[in-house]
Amino acid sequence: MEVSIRSYGDDPEAATFDRILSLGRARGLPHSPEREAHLKDVWAQNVPELHLLIAHTPELYSRWIGELTGLQQGQSYFLKLLSQAPEHMYMEALARVCNSIGRHKKRFDAITGSTELRSGLWVPREVIQAYRAELSPRVKTEDMQGFPVEIKSKRVIKVKWLAREGLKKTVTIVGLEYVIPQNGLECRSLSFTEHGIDIVDASGRPIRPYEPWEKSPPSATVPRWKFKSKEGQLLQELWEAVRSVLGYNPSADRIKAVPKKRNGVGLVSSSSRTEIPKQNRPPKIKDANYLLYRFLIERFPNGGIFRTASREKDPASTEDLKAFVDFCKRKEYSTHPYSAKWWEMLDRPRPLVAILAPNIRVYRSCNKRITYPPSSRPGGHFTETIFEIGPCEPLAADDKTDIAE
Secondary structure, eight states, X not given: OOOXXXXXXXXXXXXXXXXXXXXXXXXXXXXXHXXXXXXXXXXXXTOGGGGSSSOSOGGGHHHHHXXXXXXXXXXXXXXXXXXXXXXXXXXXXXXXXXXXXXXXXXXXXXXXXXXXXXXXXXXXXXHHTTOOTTSOOOEEGGGOTTOEEOOOTTSOEEEEEEOGGGOEEEEEEOOOGGGOOSSTTOOEEEEEETTEEEEEOTTSOBOOOOOTXXXXXXXXXXXXXXXXXXXXXXXXXXXXXHHHHTTOXXXXXXXXXXXXXXXXXXXXXXXXXXXXXXXXXXXXXXXXXXHHHHHHHHHOTTOEEXXXXXXXXXXXXXXXXXXXXXXXXXXXXXTSTTHHXXXXXXXXXXXXXXXXXXXXXXXXXXXXXXXXXXXXXXXXXXXEEEEEEOOOOOOOTTOOOOOOO
């Protein structure tokens, strides 16, 4: 099915997207005869913007086609081909396209090659100040498949949806740590599948969480079972509307039940004098202490001093507490069943450092001490909890550990 290009009238935020998408959007399913036929027609048109890197010569036809056959339906041909350009060429080509519209203040006025973009298209407000052309437009249902989206700094996507009869709705998708682009020139787009909503890169590859603790890989970036929540009702409505436009019958697809969470063993309480709950040695991948255990192996293989103070308080601090929080936020661990629990306790103005000692002692010798080092302020001191940690040693499953002070 063809995804047509539609004008958004005088909406200044939409003009840039109109221009980019008018250069061609992927038609039909990836690698389908319909896609190949459409690309053949686009090749015959010899659109200059689509041949910045691959010239329009017969010997390069197969290569050019090959770059675009794998896109998800509705994705931009121009953005895919541009994604392989070096930074200076990317900015220059994008500026030429965006500034050729003549319908509003130039999107890339005063933009230089060193200007940082977000998600390949979005210019931070502070750069263009009063200009508002970097904002996302309202997108009609029939244009939503393959439409570019911005991953905001708080790992959130806001989809501004122009639903039936002109009704305006904003759909928010949260918890997308794993789809954040590695650099500002990487684009992200929406793709609506039978399994849910995918966030895909410029080449059409879906970006899904890496969760080694789950039995099977996720079927979508936002699987349909997440639509079951109250907050997901608008996602369900958007998904049904787009799937209908694409020619599918979403009413025939029943939403699967939310999968039961079978988390591992929780943490030993900060006030506990016995090992409750009983811990696995070594911890299993879904256990709360799996993250702490892996961090200790990485940062303290031979033992050492675990410092909790920030460098703001003590410039000489090794900031091990911050390093552990950052470890839990890594892409490969951010969706762990207990990563959010660690963040809540430790990533705050007054972290609950007391939780560390009883849990470290399950796997290492650990001596907790209170110190009073000088602060960065002249003549001042502050209180810091540090942990003297022993080296990594082989663990037996039936080891008994005294976790008390």
